[in-house]
Amino acid sequence: MSDPVSTLEQFDVDGALRETAAAAFPLTRGELFRLSATAAAAGALGYFGASVEEADAAAAKTENDIAILRFDQTLEYLQAGLYTEAERLGALKPATLGWARIVGAHERAHLRAIENLLGDKALKNPGFDYGGVTSDESAFLKTAVAFEDLTAALLKWQAPRLDSRAIVAAAVSLHSVETRHAAWIRHLVGLEPATTAFDKPASQHKMAQLISSTHFLVARPKVAAKTKPRYTG
Amino acid sequence: MTVRKRVVGVGLLGAGALVLLGLGLLRHPGGSKTHPAQPQAFLSQVGRLPPPQRPAFEVGQPKLLSRHELIAWFAPVRREVDARKAPRETAAGVASLTLRTAEATTNIVLVLRQRREPGGLWVQIRLPVLPNNLTGWVPRRALGGYHVVHTHLVVDLERLNASLLNDGRKVFSAQIGIGKPDSPTPTGEFYVRDRVSGFGNPFYGPIAFGTSARSAVLTDWPAGGFVGLHGTNEPNLIPGRISHGCIRMRNQDIVRLSHLMPVGTPISIH
Numbered sequence: 001m002s003d004p005v006s007t008l009e010q011f012d013v014d015g016a017l018r019e020t021a022a023a024a025f026p027l028t029r030g031e032l033f034r035l036s037a038t039a040a041a042a043g044a045l046g047y048f049g050a051s052v053e054e055a056d057a058a059a060a061k062t063e064n065d066i067a068i069l070r071f072d073q074t075l076e077y078l079q080a081g082l083y084t085e086a087e088r089l090g091a092l093k094p095a096t097l098g099w100a101r102i103v104g105a106h107e108r109a110h111l112r113a114i115e116n117l118l119g120d121k122a123l124k125n126p127g128f129d130y131g132g133v134t135s136d137e138s139a140f141l142k143t144a145v146a147f148e149d150l151t152a153a154l155l156k157w158q159a160p161r162l163d164s165r166a167i168v169a170a171a172v173s174l175h176s177v178e179t180r181h182a183a184w185i186r187h188l189v190g191l192e193p194a195t196t197a198f199d200k201p202a203s204q205h206k207m208a209q210l211i212s213s214t215h216f217l218v219a220r221p222k223v224a225a226k227t228k229p230r231y232t233g
Numbered sequence: 234m235t236v237r238k239r240v241v242g243v244g245l246l247g248a249g250a251l252v253l254l255g256l257g258l259l260r261h262p263g264g265s266k267t268h269p270a271q272p273q274a275f276l277s278q279v280g281r282l283p284p285p286q287r288p289a290f291e292v293g294q295p296k297l298l299s300r301h302e303l304i305a306w307f308a309p310v311r312r313e314v315d316a317r318k319a320p321r322e323t324a325a326g327v328a329s330l331t332l333r334t335a336e337a338t339t340n341i342v343l344v345l346r347q348r349r350e351p352g353g354l355w356v357q358i359r360l361p362v363l364p365n366n367l368t369g370w371v372p373r374r375a376l377g378g379y380h381v382v383h384t385h386l387v388v389d390l391e392r393l394n395a396s397l398l399n400d401g402r403k404v405f406s407a408q409i410g411i412g413k414p415d416s417p418t419p420t421g422e423f424y425v426r427d428r429v430s431g432f433g434n435p436f437y438g439p440i441a442f443g444t445s446a447r448s449a450v451l452t453d454w455p456a457g458g459f460v461g462l463h464g465t466n467e468p469n470l471i472p473g474r475i476s477h478g479c480i481r482m483r484n485q486d487i488v489r490l491s492h493l494m495p496v497g498t499p500i501s502i503h
Contacts, residue, residue, distance in 0.1 A: 085379060087298055091347065105295035113290045129311075129378030132354040135347055170288035177292075218378060221309035221339035223496035226431035229441040230335050231461025232416070232448050232477040 065167055066121050068158050071204050073114045073123055075154075078216060079147055080107035081128045091135040095188055099144075103181050110174055117170075127220035141189050143214065148182035150210055153202035303401045304383055306344035307424065307497035308356075308376040316369025320348050320355030327369040328362040335456035336443060338427035342371075343445070343499060344379060359424060361445035361459070363452065366421040382495050386425070386462075388480060388502040390418060393472035395462075395480065397494055405493050408472040410465065410481035412448075418478050419446045419460060423500040426459075428491070438464010438484045440491045444500055448478040462500075463487060 083104030086092055092100065115122045133139045155175040162168050183193035211217055315326040334340050343359035345368060354373035385398045390411055397405035412418040423446040430440045441463035448458040454477075464484040465471065471483055480502075482490065 084298065088304065088381065089347070091349075101297060102295075105297045109292050109295040113292045117290045127378060132373045134379075135349070135354055135373075164289060165286045166289035169286045170290045173288060173292060221341055221377065221380075223338055223341065223426075224428045224430070225336050225338050227336050227429050228432045228434060229429050229437050229443070229461055229463065230454075230456040231437075231441060231443060231459050231463065232451050232454050232479050233436060233461070 062163050064161065065163050066118065068162060068204075069114055069118055069167070070121070070123055071207075072155075072158070073111065073118060074126065074217075075147075075151065075207065075211075076107055076111040076114060077123075077125050078128060078211065079151070080104060080111050081125075082130055082134065082143070082147075082216070083107060085130055086134040086140055089134050092137050092140055096137060096140065099185060099188060100140075103144075103148075103184075106177060106181070110177075113170075117167075125220075127218050128216050129218045130216055133214075141185065144185045145182070145189055145191065146210060148178060148185050150202050150207055152179045152182050153199060154204065154207050156199060157201035157203050299400075301400070302383060303385070303398075304381045305385065305424075305497065305499045306379050306381060307341050308344055308358075308379050310340045310342060310375065311377040312375050314371050314375040316358065316360055316371050318369065320350050320357070320370040321352060324370070327367060328360050330360075330371070330375075334427055334443065335459070336427055336429050338429075338443075341424075341426060341497060342376070343424040343497070344376075347373070359422065359445060361426060361447070363447050363449065363457075365419045365423070365446055365449065380497055382497045382499075384494055384498040386494060386498055386500045388418075388500060390420065390502065393474075395482070395490075397490065397498075399493070405490055407482050407486035407490070410471045410473050410475040412476050412478040413474050416448060416450050416477045418476070418480060418502060419449060420502050421446070423460075423502065425462070425494065425496050425498045425500060428496055435466035437461070438466070438482075438487055440464060440487050442491075442494070442496075446478075446500070446502065451477055462490075 083100040086100045087097060087104055090097060133143055152175065155171055155178060159168055159171055159175070162171065186193045310330045310332055313332060314330050316328045316330060317324040318327055330342070331340055340361075342361070345357040345359060348355050348357070348370075352372075355370050356373050356376060357368055357370050358376075360367045360369050383400050384404075385401075386395060387398065388395045388409065388411075393409055393411060395405075395407055395409050396403050423444050426443040426445055428440065428442050432441075441461050444460050444462060446460040448454065448460060451458040458478070460478045460480070462480045462482070464487040465481045467475075468483045471481060475481065
């Protein structure tokens with residue numbers, strides 16, 4: 001098995017994946033090794049091998065808040081991309097496509113807002129491969145329920161960890177919308193929209209595990225090179 | 234109601250309230266915070282709350298996707314695979330797909346449509362092979378993530394002109410040089426495969442795009458005779474029928490185009 005860290009630079013040409021990994025998934029060294037092993041096998045998730053120090057270097061005054069926002073930005077990239085692709089392909093049932101159309105627009109708006117707030121600390125789009133999920137009704141619904149449920153729980157986990165009250169105030173406006181998304185998609189699937197009186201938070205680590213399990217996060221293709229062209233001329 | 238009756242009524246209400254208050258104090262002699270909220274006290278609390286924290290951001294109005302967007306899809310080849318004539322493993326193979334191009338970029342293909350078959354999801358793709366304009370079917374799992382472009386390059390061989398459309402609107406136009414009569418630029422539907430720069434060869438200008446089109450004549454050309462779209466060191470020959478099949482532009486035009494045209498853009502040459 002090749003070392004995922006040593007091959008990462010060749011694989012992740014513009015560094016977007018490493019940047020995302022370092023900033024949005026600041027895992028412990030042990031977690032890095034465990035996830036790197038999975039990444040090497042998959043050949044596409046080597047981004048977990050990026051150094052935690054990169055995140056520290058990139059952080060500014062409210063390092064903690066920036067790390068949380070970058071995590072959310074990556075998650076918004078993933079969700080916005082998933083729902084937008086599903087809508088454009090148009091292979092799902094009308095009710096599901098209707099949900100994807102509205103919720104995709106919401107997630108794109110969330111993404112723009114977080115990007116604006118992060119400014120030059122914002123991450124590049126790391127690139128995603130949703131495989132056949134965006135064309136498969138059952139797979140799409142399961143994925144959407146998992147992501148929406150967990151996003152609502154994640155924001156609950158993040159809110160008390162934010163330093164800035166202003167960001168908490170903003171995050172609350174996202175949180176209620178994410179819970180509506182979760183209830184709506186659960187209703188579409190035929191699940192109970194609200195199963196408990198109180199919700200438990202879910203950690204960033206849990207979300208990172210879900211993302212890892214989907215294999216959605218991949219390097220963008222290398223489409224540019226500095227080399228002599230061999231076209232006919 | 235007479236004034237007397239009203240006074241008596243108010244008096245009784247006041248007495249009742251005092252009795253209730255007394256009972257409450259007996260149950261909670263310390264006057265603890267578990268008192269039932271008094272309307273006046275409750276309302277007076279509102280004014281004492283701190284001013285609201287202004288959110289760090291406000292989410293803007295969500296924008297629905299336009300129903301009129303004109304997009305094309307491309308995807309990287311994720312595993313070496315034989316493209317087939319029909320969406321099934323037993324169908325005849327039409328071409329083998331590699332992971333890399335001759336320029337060591339990722340081999341990408343234009344996605345034309347999908348079809349769900351009993352064996353899984355299949356994708357019809359445009360192939361970068363001879364004969365030109367060939368399409369084939371591959372399993373979805375052989376490709377990586379889908380990417381979208383809104384652009385389309387239209388090459389008019391008659392008028393010696395190339396135009397770039399974005400969602401159907403013309404955003405660029407330039408005169409071009411095309412293949413000589415004995416090495417013509419192929420016609421049909423193609424796509425931009427990659428982009429190279431920094432090669433230091435004035436013949437190709439500062440930037441060159443690789444396309445999926447191939448010369449049907451120069452088949453023994455290195456790397457298979459792929460047709461490029463590039464600058465030139467002979468701008469005075471443009472417009473004209475001057476090349477080995479490639480589409481040449483003046484350098485300022487290819488630089489301008491490079492800011493507008495992403496890799497994956499479909500190309501129509503007619």
